Amino acid sequence: MAAGCGVVGLAPDMDHPPEDSLQPDSSPGTRPWLLWAAFWVAFGVALRLALLGLAGESELHHDEANYIYLALGWSHFGVLQDAERYLWPPLWPWTLRQALEGFGRHGLWVSKLCLVFTSASVGASVVGLAARLGDKRSGLVAGALWALYLPLAAYTHMGWAEPLFLVFFAPALYLLVAAEQDAGRSADRKLLAAGLCVGVALLTKSSALFLLPILIAGLALSRGRGAWREGLRRAALLGLAIAVPLVPWTLRNAEVYGRFVPSGISLGANAFNGLNAHDLNFDVLPLTRRPGKAPTLLGLSRPAFASRHPDEAWPTAAEIPNTADRNAEEWRRGLAWVREHPFDFLRTRVKKLADFVAPTSYFVRHLGLRRYPGPLGKPFLRRVGTLWAMAAAALLMFLALPGVRVAWRTGRRGTWVLLACAVYFPATSLLVASSRFRVPWLPVLLVFCALALGTRGAEGRLAGLGPGAGRRLVLAGWALLLGLWWVDLPELRLCLEAAW
Numbered sequence: 067m068a069a070g071c072g073v074v075g076l077a078p079d080m081d082h083p084p085e086d087s088l089q090p091d092s093s094p095g096t097r098p099w100l101l102w103a104a105f106w107v108a109f110g111v112a113l114r115l116a117l118l119g120l121a122g123e124s125e126l127h128h129d130e131a132n133y134i135y136l137a138l139g140w141s142h143f144g145v146l147q148d149a150e151r152y153l154w155p156p157l158w159p160w161t162l163r164q165a166l167e168g169f170g171r172h173g174l175w176v177s178k179l180c181l182v183f184t185s186a187s188v189g190a191s192v193v194g195l196a197a198r199l200g201d202k203r204s205g206l207v208a209g210a211l212w213a214l215y216l217p218l219a220a221y222t223h224m225g226w227a228e229p230l231f232l233v234f235f236a237p238a239l240y241l242l243v244a245a246e247q248d249a250g251r252s253a254d255r256k257l258l259a260a261g262l263c264v265g266v267a268l269l270t271k272s273s274a275l276f277l278l279p280i281l282i283a284g285l286a287l288s289r290g291r292g293a294w295r296e297g298l299r300r301a302a303l304l305g306l307a308i309a310v311p312l313v314p315w316t317l318r319n320a321e322v323y324g325r326f327v328p329s330g331i332s333l334g335a336n337a338f339n340g341l342n343a344h345d346l347n348f349d350v351l352p353l354t355r356r357p358g359k360a361p362t363l364l365g366l367s368r369p370a371f372a373s374r375h376p377d378e379a380w381p382t383a384a385e386i387p388n389t390a391d392r393n394a395e396e397w398r399r400g401l402a403w404v405r406e407h408p409f410d411f412l413r414t415r416v417k418k419l420a421d422f423v424a425p426t427s428y429f430v431r432h433l434g435l436r437r438y439p440g441p442l443g444k445p446f447l448r449r450v451g452t453l454w455a456m457a458a459a460a461l462l463m464f465l466a467l468p469g470v471r472v473a474w475r476t477g478r479r480g481t482w483v484l485l486a487c488a489v490y491f492p493a494t495s496l497l498v499a500s501s502r503f504r505v506p507w508l509p510v511l512l513v514f515c516a517l518a519l520g521t522r523g524a525e526g527r528l529a530g531l532g533p534g535a536g537r538r539l540v541l542a543g544w545a546l547l548l549g550l551w552w553v554d555l556p557e558l559r560l561c562l563e564a565a566w
Contacts, residue, residue, distance in 0.1 A: 434561055
């Protein structure tokens with residue numbers, strides 16, 4: 067379903083052409099356009115398949131091993147355990163369990179192979195989003211960007227849940243935007259499919275849980291005052307569809323933990339990592355633990371953005387056996403630390419935001435830790451991969467900013483969906499941040515970047531940099547981005563040196 071919904075109906079909504087200041091669509095007709103879109107999606111899958119072969123059987127790292135542990139425990143004992151300090155949603159451990167039971171020691175490789183091929187739904191959805199919010203040329207640019215964006219492609223040969231999350235979340239975004247642009251039964255079907263995709267995505271990762279009220283409220287308000295009944299009907303339809311896959315898991319958690327848990331339990335554990343007197347950026351932390359190779363993470367960070375009271379870190383609530391109760395207590399301890407150290411909180415929030423937008427990735431970290439026993443770990447490919455991944459991440463964030471202005475100026479219905487995501491995911495980084503938490507944000511950035519590169523203003527400039535107040539906002543955004551990269555420059559230098 068996910069892959070199909072990204073390919074069928076990708077043609078842009080020509081009932082809402084761009085404003086006069088943008089050049090008209092000069093891309094090919096629908097059939098050649100679909101062939102080119104399919105080419106870029108297939109090319110992206112082929113690149114991911116090549117990366118899987120070049121990586122070799124890499125060593126499991128932290129949560130990768132924890133997911134395997136949960137899958138094996140589920141297979142042997144018939145129950146999904148929590149991870150002591152938190153509960154992960156069940157879909158990725160269940161997927162690993164099926165692969166391990168069906169293919170034995172090759173099960174992990176088979177599960178990664180499935181991630182490679184199902185990633186086509188992400189590429190197709192990105193193409194469709196850019197085409198609907200821009201034009202067909204922007205859709206093709208989005209397909210090329212998705213295919214070649216190495217930090218995202220690398221996740222398909224790792225053992226984290228993020229690529230499976232995007233398999234459902236990216237089509238959900240496309241379906242929501244398409245439903246906003248369509249009417250009647252077509253829109254209702256897309257809303258139902260979008261809700262089911264969001265619900266299944268939340269059974270994979272809980273990072274988008276608090277995005278739900280924003281999306282539901284946006285649907286209720288997007289039709290305007292004159293059609294508030296229709297807006298409420300659409301919002302209710304989306305909410306009910308989301309609930310369908312989540313209700314059984316929620317009832318199970320209520321029985322096990324005695325609490326309402328629709329997705330996962332991790333807020334307290336994230337408070338321990340993010341609302342505390344220490345910095346835990348997992349893009350860099352493992353690199354600092356190589357003997358004799360790097361300073362500590364605290365010694366590496368710029369002092370102006372680190373906690374002034376590192377000795378006042380609070381401990382986990384390990385004495386509480388119930389995982390849900392333990393997380394609630396750790397959340398209370400995190401909020402208490404914020405009240406006691408307000409200036410430390412503000413300083414470290416700047417660092418969290420800098421960690422979130424730093425142009426590094428788990429792929430770069432793995433290269434620096436020599437995690438790849440295959441050809442990908444050889445010096446030449448390791449260095450090329452590092453430069454490619456870091457440059458791609460920097461350019462994507464840099465060029466997405468004028469793309470936001472393009473989306474705002476064209477004013478296509480449904481643009482608010484991506485704008486809401488563009489604000490929501492950086493906001494979550496104020497709690498805990500690393501490049502891994504940026505993964506759900508990437509489809510949005512790819513679409514905005516494609517709008518900037520695929521649309522040309524009548525004056526011949528890069529779209530989004532035309533005259534007006536919006537241009538000053540783009541320049542201010544670039545200045546902020548460069549400032550945050552400067553905050554993380556010591557960490558970026560370490561990542562580059564380690565991989566080099």
